[in-house]
Amino acid sequence: MVDKRCVDNLRMLIVDSVQESKAGHPGMALGMSEIGYFLYRHVLRHNPVNPSWFNRDRFVLSAGHGCLLQYVCLHLAGFHSVQRGYKVINGIQIEDLKRLCKLGSRTPGHPENTLTDGIEVTTGPLGQGVANAVGLALAEAHLAARFNKPDVAIVDHRTYCIMGDGCAMEGISHEAASLAAHWKLNKLTLIYDDNNNTIDGPTDLAFTEDISLRFEALGWNTITVDDTHSNMRSFKSALLSAYKETQRPTFIRVKTRIGKLSKKEGTSKAHHGIFDEDDEKQMKQKVKWDGREPFYVIPMVYREMQVQADNGEELEREWYSKLYHYQSKYPQEAVEFKCLLNGGMLPGWESALPTWSTSDPLDATRGYSESCLNHLAKVLPGLIGGSADLASSNKVYLHGYGDFQQPASPWGRNIRYGVREHAMAGISNGIALHGGGLIPFAATFLTFSDYMKNSIRLSALSHAGVIYIFTHDSIGLGEDGPTHQPVEHLVGLRAIPRLLVFRPADGNETAGAYKVALANRDVPSVIALSRQKVAAHVEGTSADGVERGGYTVSDNSGTNLPELILISTGSELCLCEDSARVLRKEGRRVRVVSLVCWRLFDKQVAEYKEQVLPPSVSKRVSVEAGSPIGWREYVGPEGVVLGVEEFGASGAYLDTFKKYGFTEENVTRIAKRLLSQHNNSSIS
């Protein structure tokens, strides 16, 4: 009865919030109120006064449009906005519920981890949260295997995720679910809100598979709960079944009525939108709420929820005493564990990065990257990651660190994602946001970044510092042909806000890219690497140069300004150097600039930028084997952009490069044509 009244109150807050804000998605929130309440009141082990307590249970709302449910639960559970010393908790006040979807509120249209404490990951694009949850559960399983001892488990929490029909249909959730079972993530519980409705109508318009059997086929423990709205017994016993599992993740299918209480109950109309006056009135009558002020909370409800909050505080205290015990008994492990909790970066880690000299043998930048990764693995205990079945091509295997596999080797730091790029990225976001200091990397061919585009965007939006390692970064990959040759990808990635996109030219720039990527843990990075061989060290490049995004690699102008600037990235920098050599022999003053990361260069002070690209030097050529879009910013109105405007073609690397004009001869020809022209400062 107490529980029922709490659920009623929760529903009324949902209704009031939607009515007051004239926005939001009440349908799922009303349908899942019992589940949301039960989780926050009886299940989730967390501490609202310290939302970032490491050993808390993680909760993900993959059906992000249902965020109002979570906002109300967080408020009732005690996640309030407070300042404690330096620490500010961005919780949810009643005031926030009144400002749903309003600019600057903590209650945006979909949950954002960067705005609201108690939100672990940013969701909304469907299916992403399922992959995030798999990442969170993987992080727990991995850290538990590395640090727990027979007598003390300092890593021991569970991951819960609510998904809807939309999430269930998305490919990314399927990929992630297949991996979760393969990895035997038994502490992961996925709760499927089976409400028979999607935006366009009844679910069976497009979704008639036997989803329980599908999850069984993937290797999940599957349970159906039919009586969600009448009592919580079956849900409770489903959770108990999940606790008992030692192998399989658990899939709980809860049957619910979307928009419960409303006249629109059970129809797709309940998905979003406010309620008419009548509807609001009859909903309040149904739960005997008449006459109460909007946003009323029965004091008993706060008290009930406080029980779980107090439990959480006690659990955190217990955990600290466990940690104390651990420290004294396992001091060495404790040092590493605490290092991870602090982000995993030991001072001086940068010095582990290799350097190359001009006399070192040629290799592809993916080869230099392999060396960087393997050196870094030794000094960064949190470095973990893998490839979507291209580990050998991407060269991202951490040698000597084993595969993450359960039960054989959960301590392994190489993750075998199979051919599942989208899940890989979504899982990496979960690992990055877990809070356990793991630093995930995720690798595939640059072209296949397409498969994971939305997850990369979410890395940037949610401050998940994933390192994306994308090899085979241009038409220079050769034989595999246009389906595998990226053209538009670099500019598409550069346009994602916050994301750092590096395209290093040699070994030292590759090391530099890792250095900057790792130093900026709150933004994701892309490191684009070649398949074909380039110099280990192009004279003039440096890891330090990479930090500024663009810098002068070579220049024979002395105290004069150059007549011409060649601007390039990645494997084409060598071409520019070759061309510069030819032009210099002919007496020309030529500068070569590496623009290895646009965003970092753009952020430099104007003085520096003008030093690298002096405004009065208008003869400039950019050389990059990718879309020309965006280069005008750097070459100016008179400059020439040498790019690829068509899809590539299957052929040997040098043939393909030649076909699209990427030869020293062509760069020199363009440069000479420019040099022979009179200055003409109008916009051409």
Added chain:
Amino acid sequence: MVDKRCVDNLRMLIVDSVQESKAGHPGMALGMSEIGYFLYRHVLRHNPVNPSWFNRDRFVLSAGHGCLLQYVCLHLAGFHSVQRGYKVINGIQIEDLKRLCKLGSRTPGHPENTLTDGIEVTTGPLGQGVANAVGLALAEAHLAARFNKPDVAIVDHRTYCIMGDGCAMEGISHEAASLAAHWKLNKLTLIYDDNNNTIDGPTDLAFTEDISLRFEALGWNTITVDDTHSNMRSFKSALLSAYKETQRPTFIRVKTRIGKLSKKEGTSKAHHGIFDEDDEKQMKQKVKWDGREPFYVIPMVYREMQVQADNGEELEREWYSKLYHYQSKYPQEAVEFKCLLNGGMLPGWESALPTWSTSDPLDATRGYSESCLNHLAKVLPGLIGGSADLASSNKVYLHGYGDFQQPASPWGRNIRYGVREHAMAGISNGIALHGGGLIPFAATFLTFSDYMKNSIRLSALSHAGVIYIFTHDSIGLGEDGPTHQPVEHLVGLRAIPRLLVFRPADGNETAGAYKVALANRDVPSVIALSRQKVAAHVEGTSADGVERGGYTVSDNSGTNLPELILISTGSELCLCEDSARVLRKEGRRVRVVSLVCWRLFDKQVAEYKEQVLPPSVSKRVSVEAGSPIGWREYVGPEGVVLGVEEFGASGAYLDTFKKYGFTEENVTRIAKRLLSQHNNSSIS
């Protein structure tokens, strides 16, 4: 015995091709030789001398890296390069097999439908082919429902698709498989090459689900073939089971040994790469091939395959007599059917497009789009499509044309994709490339174009004229917040070669976008549409203007040049008009340019471009609520780019627009600042 010798020969051609070309992926090709041979010899009904015969069976190699198998099969099956009158068939000669993965060859590293006849779709990125095959099968089912009569079936072919482990793991194939069963595409047969190996090692590194049970859960007829290499009996009976199915698509799991014959057989090492001398020698010994010249074909093999080719020619003849009968008995339907076979565009279809005047009520461009689509549906019998569960938001429902559902309404022209964006795009590619004159459209929010990026790319690469309708095209969508607000998407799409990206400003430009998109059937288009309301007709816009990609909408300069140009797209064009009005009142000469499609504008002759954007007018402002990248090309060195460089935010539309500077006041302020500056022609 005859069959066995044919398979031997096929394998030897595979080996010779790899050895001669020093490139390629022989592993799958050798493992699937029996299956490939059997399909091309005994199953596929096609006519090699007319590869585009409408009623042929469609075959898709989703595991595109195995293309060598298909190249060899096509060659042996009689798909040779010939010229017959005007008609050129780009088949496969022995010479082509010698030039695998060489620039300009018809045997690129992955199959490309635009290079080689007999290749239906371009594959390589894994999983795509499965979705394409579902699209091909959907096209067949839909056309059959519309045109077949009890006494004559003029649309009656089957679709076969081979997929590998990689395809099986990808989310897109799962989404497509779920839909195939939902749609009861019984004439679709999916053959899964279960060879226990992926690039990184044994499949069970990352893939341990019960895939047969999964397909059963989705609603497929599933069969396993264990003895692929010893005899073809079980495969044959599996195919018979598929033929008998009236409801379910069929999933045939064939167990094979990757790299069959080679020393690398059964290991991931066989996936790609040439064979050492020893290996080549022992393979040839195994099939008693010693002493034969490379690329030898036993004459009997050609003769065997010719039987199927002759059958195909006969089948085509029979089909033509059926068609003749159909024409005489069902003349009206025959007219429509033939119209579709000719691409589905009746002369004068453009006149069906609505026009709007300045006095028409405001609506979102998605609303104008709805009107365009519904008018077009009446005159374009092939127009078919749908949304990923956002039909009501995207406003793409074709009213009165029913849903495509089997068995209820396969003639329906609205496709319910569920929340499966990636499969939607892949299926649309299949529909577009089916050859039955269907014109597919596919809709979702612009942000979620991320989920289908690779399929959009493949539309452009394979000349599939899909029309992508992406609504909610900027931060202007408001409340749903940054996860739903596209920022980087427009530029990312613009960078895809060939793709036409339109962002119309009002009703008439929306109609113009449809006009150009439909007139260019060999390239895909994106039409980006607003959620928020804009004018039905901004004075000066026109459908014709859209054809040139960019044009002057308004200008008060008379015979003079303008002092300032405001360049914009979509919902921001109104802002520019508002700002221009203010500036003109203050005596300024201001031009407003709509740059509705960059690619089309870029293609115009220099004279036209300079007329719209006169080089001597250096004061320019671009206004687009998206990434600023790329706009420098149009605003020149002194111009100002007003764009969005961060993720958006949840809030009411006007609040969000204001936050990022998209107000008349801010545009006017920027314009005035520019106008007050002295000309400065160096690069700033």
